[in-house]
Amino acid sequence: MATPRPLVASVLRSVCGRDLEQLVPLTGGGMNETYRAELGGDVAVVVRIARHPTPWFVDEAHMMTQARAIGVPTPEILGLEHLERDGEVLSFSVQQHLPGRSLDTLVGDLSEADLHRCIVDAGELMALVHSVEPDLDRGVRHELRWPEDRDVETVTRTVTRTLGPAAAAVLERGVAFLRQQITARPAVPYVLAQGDFMPANLLVHEGRIVGVIDWEFAGAAAPAFDVGRWLVSARDPFADRLDLLREGYARVADPVAAEAGLTPAYAVDWILEMLAWRNPASVSQFRRCIDVITRITAD
Numbered sequence: 001m002a003t004p005r006p007l008v009a010s011v012l013r014s015v016c017g018r019d020l021e022q023l024v025p026l027t028g029g030g031m032n033e034t035y036r037a038e039l040g041g042d043v044a045v046v047v048r049i050a051r052h053p054t055p056w057f058v059d060e061a062h063m064m065t066q067a068r069a070i071g072v073p074t075p076e077i078l079g080l081e082h083l084e085r086d087g088e089v090l091s092f093s094v095q096q097h098l099p100g101r102s103l104d105t106l107v108g109d110l111s112e113a114d115l116h117r118c119i120v121d122a123g124e125l126m127a128l129v130h131s132v133e134p135d136l137d138r139g140v141r142h143e144l145r146w147p148e149d150r151d152v153e154t155v156t157r158t159v160t161r162t163l164g165p166a167a168a169a170v171l172e173r174g175v176a177f178l179r180q181q182i183t184a185r186p187a188v189p190y191v192l193a194q195g196d197f198m199p200a201n202l203l204v205h206e207g208r209i210v211g212v213i214d215w216e217f218a219g220a221a222a223p224a225f226d227v228g229r230w231l232v233s234a235r236d237p238f239a240d241r242l243d244l245l246r247e248g249y250a251r252v253a254d255p256v257a258a259e260a261g262l263t264p265a266y267a268v269d270w271i272l273e274m275l276a277w278r279n280p281a282s283v284s285q286f287r288r289c290i291d292v293i294t295r296i297t298a299d
Contacts, residue, residue, distance in 0.1 A: 015094045080093055127253050159290070232289065233274075
């Protein structure tokens with residue numbers, strides 16, 4: 001459902017003191033509407049719009065500000081507005097517009113050396129985010145979840161229909177692995193996790209990462225949470241370059257100690273969540289998930 005342009009213009013006028021000239025939809029942004037808004041005086045901002053029962057983006061803005069304070073390049077939050085409309089709260093986050101393109105769109109444009117450097121730099125930024133002490137009362141708390149039998153049965157049926165019984169058997173090994181890890185692994189300290197630390201959310205300009213965007217699911221987690229999601233969802237050629245990601249992480253902290261051996265468990269946990277979505281992943285994503293579990297359970 002698109003928000004009426006006059007309402008967006010009114011919010012932008014309230015926050016920025018300028019009239020809206022053009023509104024350009026942006027890809028990404030999760031479940032929200034996301035636009036580049038061109039305002040009078042050659043000013044451009046990003047506006048994200050969410051519909052929830054309660055005001056949204058407040059925790060996200062707080063954690064982005066925390067991260068920016070220690071050197072993580074996040075957009076400045078210019079203003080938040082919350083309006084009640086048609087029985088729901090319409091939340092607006094107006095943010096600084098950063099230059100550049102998402103790292104995942106630059107694979108064919110960056111040299112191999114520049115691509116490697118960006119992945120290493122991404123690891124350093126991830127470690128900086130993880131150096132922030134989390135506020136357990138803000139954001140999403142990401143914990144390893146015990147796979148319930150009913151949920152596993154649903155996902156197994158979906159995998160069987162999509163890839164066949166051999167893939168379903170691999171999934172069952174992943175479920176057993178995750179249950180064993182949850183039972184055997186000691187608890188590790190929480191850090192601030194970005195929540196969706198992916199090449200798609202890293203803006204690159206002139207060969208350098210200039211922005212980490214989309215903090216909607218940021219919150220407390222083990223460091224391995226962000227690494228595990230990168231492993232599963234970053235896509236080629238990023239997903240399998242954890243060596244470069246860890247090289248950059250080591251500029252700030254010891255990646256082995258930070259992950260505490262939990263990256264495979266968080267990867268399987270994320271796979272089970274993805275494959276249970278009402279709108280399931282694509283066939284290629286299914287194959288990627290099964291491939292990751294195959295490698296994890298073979299170690």
